Amino acid sequence: MVHKAPQVSDPTLGRLSLYRRLASRLVAQSLTHVFSHELAESTGASAAQVRRDLMLAGVTGSQRLGYDLEALVEALDVLLEGEGLQRVALVGVGNLGRAILPYYAGSRRHLEIAAAFDVDPTKVGRVIAGCRVHGLATLEQVIRELAITIAILAVPAPSAQALTERLVAAGVRGIQNFAPVRLKVPHGVHVEDQDLTMSLDKVAYYAQRASAHGAQGEEDLP
């Protein structure tokens, strides 16, 4: 348990997240073990890389059976989300906020979406996916009372920065930002931008090249 927390690089972190998702699914199928090459499929990485990633996470496998799923999931949960429970706030209960919520419901044992916030008075007081919606007036109070450390920011771009400052002042240390704005935050606060439009540009770029190079695959390699 005195597991010295390793420093994990960003790309590795992304893969660990995907391993965990697959692992949870396999656990639900009552499986007990998984091989590195099975996990590799879920990310497109090589099996050797999976092994190195898991070693970094402090998970050790068996040469005959692969990795024990229960231990794997627990180790990843601890690494990604910490030993205790971290509470999360959803800020902005529009279409996007409501769409996101189900993704996080259940299966995350060290994270809990503890509260939601919205400007719209008609939404305040309602319960969405087991989560109570508060007005923005009580933002600081609720966040402090529940000791919330993480926020999902799903509000329109113009209000994003002001809300960020209130969240940080109230004790939030990490923000998943869906607003197409670069947030300014003090040191020690981490912002992860989830830019929905950026990847469409990438798709457009590759699709265009695919069409230009003739409808069929641009290379013959398997």
Next chain:
Amino acid sequence: MVHKAPQVSDPTLGRLSLYRRLASRLVAQSLTHVFSHELAESTGASAAQVRRDLMLAGVTGSQRLGYDLEALVEALDVLLEGEGLQRVALVGVGNLGRAILPYYAGSRRHLEIAAAFDVDPTKVGRVIAGCRVHGLATLEQVIRELAITIAILAVPAPSAQALTERLVAAGVRGIQNFAPVRLKVPHGVHVEDQDLTMSLDKVAYYAQRASAHGAQGEEDLP
């Protein structure tokens, strides 16, 4: 105009997308020029890297005034989205689909969201953000008629793979995938995964470390 299309790496592509967004915004403010360090702020990259990125995109700047905004936006549009017009289909008009649509409305001169699709019969026939919603029965027909090459896939995970196969068969060459599933596609088809849960794991990881290292910034460097 016989601009040999450059091979652009993935991280560069992401930054170009962000430069374009900022550039569009500045154009809307009636500005005519922008400096590399101004663009740099939008991504967190260095000014020198911005210059290299833009050079790669074939955009050339002036030493006194920086980069001409109109030329910049046009060059990025052509690079990212092609010379002609590419049409896009939104598949799945749930909360997520409706939330995404406004992000793409307008400002994209070489991309057009031409059609939407949904299983729900009560949604079919409606018009959302200027975009007609079709039933899944006519998917292939509509995609072929409109020559759609790109799809935004915002459907539940279980139906994602089957729909992907129909889309590809009908001529789609690029997919922005919001379903938490790894899609199998033939060569020449590009899938960009937009995983909404992965970045929350990253946030949780960093937030947890921030809290562990004492509430204040973990390093003293500016």
Next chain:
DNA sequence: TAGATTGTTAATCGATTAACAATC
């Protein structure tokens, strides 16, 4: 044992940085 896996190491690859020369 034979087979298939895991843990470990050196070599490759690519992106970023930093320093410089050139320009208006």
Next chain:
DNA sequence: TAGATTGTTAATCGATTAACAATC
């Protein structure tokens, strides 16, 4: 000119790959 910018190059950094030894 002086100042601030752009275009260019060599050096650094880090992640990934590939090959190997060790294990059950």
